[in-house]
Amino acid sequence: MPYHGTVKVGGPADVHELAELMISKIAVGPMNNNSYLLRCRTTGEQLMIDAANEPETLLKLIGEDGIAAVVTTHQHGDHWQALDTVVQATDARTYAGRYDAEGIPVPTDVPLEDGDAIRVGEARLTACHLSGHTPGSIALIYDDPHGHPHVFTGDCLFPGGVGNTWEDPERFRTLLEDVQTKLFDRLPDETWIYPGHGSDTTLGDERPHLAEWRERGW
Template structure:
């Protein structure tokens, strides 16, 4: 089956098999329709979850007997970590989040953040590596995770900082400017058009599809 990234809450996950990494995308919560991503190293079997957004039983079923080494929370908004406490309690996974958002995540979930992430940090998925890209604007500590596939195109998990059609929501003009500056310099300015990105809600896209709209996004202010 060809991966499309088109998933709906209550429906089946979509699975993408790369040479070294398997990406499983699952949507949870009928109202918010959050995307959760389970990444599995094909060499070691180690697994990392990006956003334990909701529905811990479904997420734990997806994790299965292989266990979970890490949960990365892309940002502090409540809809992206409602299942964090239950998933961590069941798996013992380490909790990672952007440093400026870490205290808020712990306050909201009761779960300590084991490692605070900053620009240029790395997250291991077995023998695979994710690079941390800090994208301040949607929240102060939002992070994206970049997997540079040695056998193909880059893959970028953007949380709520980048969607098909524009950047994530911001509440102040200075936050919008910060987010656009980071997206243009750290994402569009360094990654190729065939980079596939996976957002926190809705369908995926590529940087090449979105790149022609950067000036329009900047001028409209959202």
């Protein structure tokens, strides 16, 4: 079945099969968070993005092959409730943005800077620092050599706008500027966006609304 990216808590994962990478998306409660499992199709190595909650659900998705790493997109608690249990069960290395690492109770093995590379077998992800939702939020960019880019945005970009900045004009300005200059200005319309909650989108679907977002202030 073709990938659609619409998942619900208690339901199955949806799998996006790329030439070199398999991306499994699953929703966990109680805040309808998305967790992503990436698997290199050549080596079988796996990486998880946001061990958000329901550790038993995530460990079942991971399976007996385990994972090499867990990347936490930002410090908000709904994105790391299962992190300790998953790490204890798999001995995975932990990654997070340098400026958010202190806000995550599980120690971060590898603090990420803007532009750092993370390997999943033979696939390469690039960390992209996006400030405003939190000080150290990161997106992860996979530039598929056989197609278009794929970006895991945490809570920084969703269908319909950027992430919550709690009516703080400076935080909103910073987040929108980072999202525009580091994602929209650098990547093509076909770029697939995997957010921290809810449905997927593409940069092309969202690009026409940038001025509207800026004017409304959220």
